[in-house]
Amino acid sequence: YVGGCSYRGFWYSAALCHLVLAERGTVGDTDDLQRDVLLALGLGCAAVSGRARDSAAELAEQAKSHLCSRITATGHSLGGTVAAYVTCNSQQSTSPVSTAHAFNPGGLPDLSRTLSCSLASAEIVVHRIRGDKISVGFLPALQRKYSRRPGYEETDSHCLVHFLN
Numbered sequence: 001y002v003g004g005c006s007y008r009g010f011w012y013s014a015a016l017c018h019l020v021l022a023e024r025g026t027v028g029d030t031d032d033l034q035r036d037v038l039l040a041l042g043l044g045c046a047a048v049s050g051r052a053r054d055s056a057a058e059l060a061e062q063a064k065s066h067l068c069s070r071i072t073a074t075g076h077s078l079g080g081t082v083a084a085y086v087t088c089n090s091q092q093s094t095s096p097v098s099t100a101h102a103f104n105p106g107g108l109p110d111l112s113r114t115l116s117c118s119l120a121s122a123e124i125v126v127h128r129i130r131g132d133k134i135s136v137g138f139l140p141a142l143q144r145k146y147s148r149r150p151g152y153e154e155t156d157s158h159c160l161v162h163f164l165n
């Protein structure tokens with residue numbers, strides 16, 4: 001662990017020259033709850049652009065402080081949406097994200113997101129638990145779908161527990 005805040009954390013492996021940005025899902029503050037409402041209304045860019053801008057700035061600082069041959073962004077729910085947005089918009093920066101893994105990211109189908117993600121040179125993988133209504137429309141062509149974790153079949157499909165071993 002090399003830094004972060006309540007919205008995100010950074011991990012770095014010197015042996016692999018690999019920097020990882022992990023975006024947290026909704027933290028329950030007013031700003032994140034407003035972001036969730038905007039996502040539900042189909043206003044994805046308006047919902048995450050501020051948080052993604054802050055994340056990109058912190059990512060640039062971390063990348064300057066570490067020798068990076070690879071940068072990965074990840075997140076769950078709102079954090080997954082932010083991670084995908086940061087990845088798509090980092091391609092022209094000095095610290096481009098090479099891979100993003102978004103777990104049950106929130107958002108309705110969005111043509112501009114679909115186009116920007118398809119034009120990005122980064123690999124973007126959307127991990128979705130079958131039955132999760134929050135992520136059903138988020139980049140459907142890039143989705144890898146999974147069943148609920150054994151023993152947790154009655155747990156809400158949006159919960160991060162389904163991705164843990």
